[in-house]
Amino acid sequence: MCSSRHNDVSRRKARRHRHQLRIVAATGTGLPRHRRCNQRNFPVLAALQKSPEPHARNAANTIQHLWFNVESTFRGGVIAGDVEEKTQKSGILSDTPDLTTIRIATMKERMMYDVKDLSVKPGKKVKLTFVNEDFMPHNLLLVQPGKIDEIANQALVMGAKGFETGFIPDNKNIIWHSKLLDAGKEEVIEFTTPTNPGDYPYMCSFPGHHIIMRGMLHVK
Numbered sequence: 001m002c003s004s005r006h007n008d009v010s011r012r013k014a015r016r017h018r019h020q021l022r023i024v025a026a027t028g029t030g031l032p033r034h035r036r037c038n039q040r041n042f043p044v045l046a047a048l049q050k051s052p053e054p055h056a057r058n059a060a061n062t063i064q065h066l067w068f069n070v071e072s073t074f075r076g077g078v079i080a081g082d083v084e085e086k087t088q089k090s091g092i093l094s095d096t097p098d099l100t101t102i103r104i105a106t107m108k109e110r111m112m113y114d115v116k117d118l119s120v121k122p123g124k125k126v127k128l129t130f131v132n133e134d135f136m137p138h139n140l141l142l143v144q145p146g147k148i149d150e151i152a153n154q155a156l157v158m159g160a161k162g163f164e165t166g167f168i169p170d171n172k173n174i175i176w177h178s179k180l181l182d183a184g185k186e187e188v189i190e191f192t193t194p195t196n197p198g199d200y201p202y203m204c205s206f207p208g209h210h211i212i213m214r215g216m217l218h219v220k
């Protein structure tokens, strides 16, 4: 009895997601770009990415890829745009011999962090506030040099199960990570920078995001 009711609920949910998917997909094509942009529905896209139906999740991830990764290439790259729109309130907020405080936020509807580069001394205590100002869920991982793709691919194959772990795979090359933060949430992370100088990348491991949602912590 209980399980058939549950099935009804998930069937209804799947039906609603298929319907929403058609709406979202329709806004992605066939219209001039200036009109299409205004019709993107980011909260619906975010909901579809959590759908129990794999078809809906896959399609939503494809749309996400088109909206962010492909179109940002058409605009001539994302780095230049990011520098222009960098907000004042993020970056290194204070720096004393004992502690560096840092803020990194996500940018609304851009699938990017608002800080792409940071420089901190080796073995330094850091208090980092990570703020999700976007509609979609995002996380923040500091990883060993050269390991972004390996970790992103591991997170990608987690499918819907990824939500249980916040898309954090079991990988020794993750130095630290935040939780998967929903819209409007923030988390404070305290850590000590690596003692080995080097360029340590940070990334979002939500499927498809790492391509442009990344930055570099220069430890020097």
Ligand SMILES: [Cu+2]
Residues within 6 Å of the ligand: 137, 138, 139, 204, 205, 206, 209, 213
């Ligand atoms: Cu993300």
